[in-house]
Amino acid sequence: MAANPSENNLNVTDGLAASGPGSSPQFSPLYQQIKGLIMQGLEQGEWKPGEMIPSETDLATRFKVSQGTVRKAIDELSSENLLVRRQGKGTFVATHDEARVQFRFLRLMPNEGAQTAPESKIVECNRMRAPSDIARLLEAKPGDTLVLIRRVLSFAGKPTILEEIWLPGTLFKGLTTERLNEYKGPMYGLFEMEFGTKMIRADEMIRAVSAGDEAAQYLAVNSNEPVLLIERVSFTYGERPVEVRRGRYLTRDFYYSNQLS
């Protein structure tokens, strides 16, 4: 009844709570606002990757809306892969340390058989000034400090991908070759565990090009071998870009798998 008990940092404003369904033109639907508040909690680290968020009924009383409204908010976040529901257990913050997720962000499949986890060999990990093209993609200033990682991914011992990864230097202080080599599992898992940066979406531009001299060396092919050139920009909450990747993929024994629907 009283305004804003403020026993938590996710209180609904009076204007929001008091407004009935669709009362004022400038207000979005209640469940969208609830969704925004939950997303804010995720972004601010109130609930960390892998942790359980409060139950639907808890959130409903906290936000002073019905359980059905919270449910619809969680439904959308869940369909956007930010949350994962588990019947009987609770709702959890999505994490990159699950086989299901890795499959979504590494879509190279062998011509025959099932996908296996690649080995990653770090070739380089250095700090440098941002080249202007990368800076633009990361919405950074040219000259800002970036981390540049270069690595080779091998499947069953066969080097298949050479990729360069640029990260904002401010977010990834203390990232070294050793840290990268110690961590087993996908790099995005390391990013969210150790650096609190959660990748939630990415755009890719895919082209066919010749390998070129350098990739040819690392991948042990001729420099005119056709390879997939995949440029990826990854985003965290709020559509903020946090990573640029440029990879060259051999596709004699593998293919990039995509589903259209």
Added chain:
Amino acid sequence: MAANPSENNLNVTDGLAASGPGSSPQFSPLYQQIKGLIMQGLEQGEWKPGEMIPSETDLATRFKVSQGTVRKAIDELSSENLLVRRQGKGTFVATHDEARVQFRFLRLMPNEGAQTAPESKIVECNRMRAPSDIARLLEAKPGDTLVLIRRVLSFAGKPTILEEIWLPGTLFKGLTTERLNEYKGPMYGLFEMEFGTKMIRADEMIRAVSAGDEAAQYLAVNSNEPVLLIERVSFTYGERPVEVRRGRYLTRDFYYSNQLS
């Protein structure tokens, strides 16, 4: 009250209607069954692409469930792009003759500027016996009759894609070069309008290869030019494959765009 008035062909069975929520272990949730019944109506052509399906309240009374249950069924079909909701108007069967849809199935973007509609030039349209690899993908017998279409797609006058398309001969009787040339818009629009075959999903395998002599000629490049090789299998209702496409894409001025989430 009485059983099965059968004034329509989408009646709920007694077993289904009589069973309360989650009554029997072998029964799936009510809304899933409703979804199945609606899908059946779509598949059997009760409502054709572009047409409006009955309102939620109509369907609710027809199936003897609450409006909310119908709503949840339609929600899922809508998120699978089989139906399109339009507030105030109704719910419509999705069609391939919409810009939004075409974008989903032709993901080539220019390096600069916005996507434009390509011109399609049919190079060949013939009936032939199914090669064994294509037959396998189409779940047909090797030796069955297929339609083979070969065409070049050009953007702003520049030939960019050479593709081969195989279709089951039985479904596409009377498909000729003239018909293909007459029809403006995406080929999938023609398929659903004239041949009653609605494509709803596709799997793609993407590789980088050399153009080869033939593609080099049609696309006016050297035969060792790297191109994207995109092999696509398209499916209609019930996961039945209805098309195999194999395209070679030039990617000097374009890229294949993909979103990971």
Added chain:
DNA sequence: AAGTGGTCTAGACCACTTT
């Protein structure tokens, strides 16, 4: 037994479109 998400209902009201 208690707590969680999952399903289903019935009714109210809103926003948009067409008549």
Added chain:
DNA sequence: AAGTGGTCTAGACCACTTC
């Protein structure tokens, strides 16, 4: 004004997990 989908509520019961 009438019809459509969109939102919100309150309550019931089910299925799954844990204690």
